[in-house]
Amino acid sequence: MTLITILRPCFPDKLEPLQALMKNTLLEQPVLWADETTVNVLDVEKSNCYMWVYGCGLESSTGAKLVLFDYQDGRGGKHPKAYLDGYNGYLQVDGYAGYEQTEATLVGCWAHARRKFVEAQKAHGKGKTGKADWAIHHIQKLYALESNLKTQSAEVKYRERQKVAKPLLQQLLDWLEKSKDTIPTESPLGKAITYSLNQWPKLIHYLDDGRLNIDNNRAERAIKPFVIGRKAWLFANTTSGANASATLYGLVETAKINGLEPSEYLTRLFTELPLADTEEKLRKLLPF
Numbered sequence: 367m368t369l370i371t372i373l374r375p376c377f378p379d380k381l382e383p384l385q386a387l388m389k390n391t392l393l394e395q396p397v398l399w400a401d402e403t404t405v406n407v408l409d410v411e412k413s414n415c416y417m418w419v420y421g422c423g424l425e426s427s428t429g430a431k432l433v434l435f436d437y438q439d440g441r442g443g444k445h446p447k448a449y450l451d452g453y454n455g456y457l458q459v460d461g462y463a464g465y466e467q468t469e470a471t472l473v474g475c476w477a478h479a480r481r482k483f484v485e486a487q488k489a490h491g492k493g494k495t496g497k498a499d500w501a502i503h504h505i506q507k508l509y510a511l512e513s514n515l516k517t518q519s520a521e522v523k524y525r526e527r528q529k530v531a532k533p534l535l536q537q538l539l540d541w542l543e544k545s546k547d548t549i550p551t552e553s554p555l556g557k558a559i560t561y562s563l564n565q566w567p568k569l570i571h572y573l574d575d576g577r578l579n580i581d582n583n584r585a586e587r588a589i590k591p592f593v594i595g596r597k598a599w600l601f602a603n604t605t606s607g608a609n610a611s612a613t614l615y616g617l618v619e620t621a622k623i624n625g626l627e628p629s630e631y632l633t634r635l636f637t638e639l640p641l642a643d644t645e646e647k648l649r650k651l652l653p654f
Contacts, residue, residue: 380639381613384648385434388620391654392432393450395422397577399458400446400465401585403593405437406601407608415439417612419589420449424579425623431654433588433619435612437605443467456575458582461565474568477581480505482558489554497545498555501562504538512580520576527573535570542566588619621653 392398399421404414416438423431438445443464450457450468457470460478483505486498511530515523542563549556562569572578592615602608614632621631635651642648 380642383645384639384651385613385616387645387648387652388432388434388616391430392420392422392434393453395430395432395455397456397458397575398422398450398453398470399579399582399585399588401460401582401589402441402462403589403596405592405596405608405611407437407439407603407605408601409604410439412439414441415608416441416445417589417592417608417615418445418449419585419592420446421585421588421619421623423623424584431620431623433623434616435592435619437608437612439605456571456578458579458585460582461561461568471571472568473571473578474565475582476505476508476569476572477583477586479558479562479565479569482561483555486554486558496555497549498558500541501538501558504534504541507534508580523576524573525576527576532573535573538562539566588623591615591619617653624654626653 400419402416402418405417407415418436418438419433420436421431421433423429425431436445436449441462441464444467446465447467450470452469454469455471456473457465457468458473458475459465460475465472480502483498483501487496487502490496490498508531511526511534515526518526542559546556546559546563549559551557551560572580592611595615602611617632617635618628621628631653635653638647638651642651
């Protein structure tokens with residue numbers, strides 16, 4: 367009996383309660399992260415539909431570690447607003463304005479800010495140095511601190527960020543404010559400066575709590591398997607197929623972040639799922 371044969375009768379009724387348990391656990395966490403990417407669905411009359419990813423925890427962290435995918439037919443802020451309805455903890459994201467419709471406290475991503483300056487550096491010309499280099503070097507100091515604090519507790523991270531990162535950030539803000547009036551706004555460097563200033567309140571939120579990260583790279587790592595897979599299968603035929611993909615990707619990525627071998631977990635899940643007729647039995651099949 368193949369996994370597909372086992373899987374077929376399980377969709378969707380049996381997996382919906384399991385997904386609900388996972389989502390409820392996710393929304394109980396104090397810190398979440400999110401990202402989104404395009405997906406082509408043939409029976410939807412839109413050029414781009416979207417697969418959203420929401421999660422909590424890092425590979426090396428303790429506590430709940432989940433990855434959940436949510437298919438939607440667009441990128442509007444109404445989608446994360448609906449998915450995270452009632453959630454008012456921290457949400458780490460990139461600069462996409464749609465997340466501002468949620469009730470969460472948004473935390474910015476320094477990897478995105480740094481990327482803008484790297485693009486400006488490349489535009490400046492190979493072998494040449496300029497203001498973009500100063501910004502990149504300064505941001506790197508923030509990352510050097512995070513590297514040193516990687517295995518430390520949230521309390522230590524908070525304390526050291528206040529001591530070391532906060533003054534560095536103030537220096538960077540002073541430089542941004544001074545430079546914005548001397549750099550053309552439409553230049554690559556001007557765009558990098560504008561992005562950082564617009565995102566500044568979110569970019570410095572990671573100082574507020576040691577459980578927060580300096581960037582949203584965890585979300586990008588979580589969505590990468592979907593992006594890589596999309597290059598092979600190209601599209602989903604139907605909305606139901608896209609929703610099924612969201613469910614399976616969430617189960618696999620959650621299993622992986624919790625140290626489970628995905629194929630072994632899925633085989634056990636779809637073998638035992640038809641017999642899981644109570645919440646207690648369902649909880650025993652969660653991938654965490």
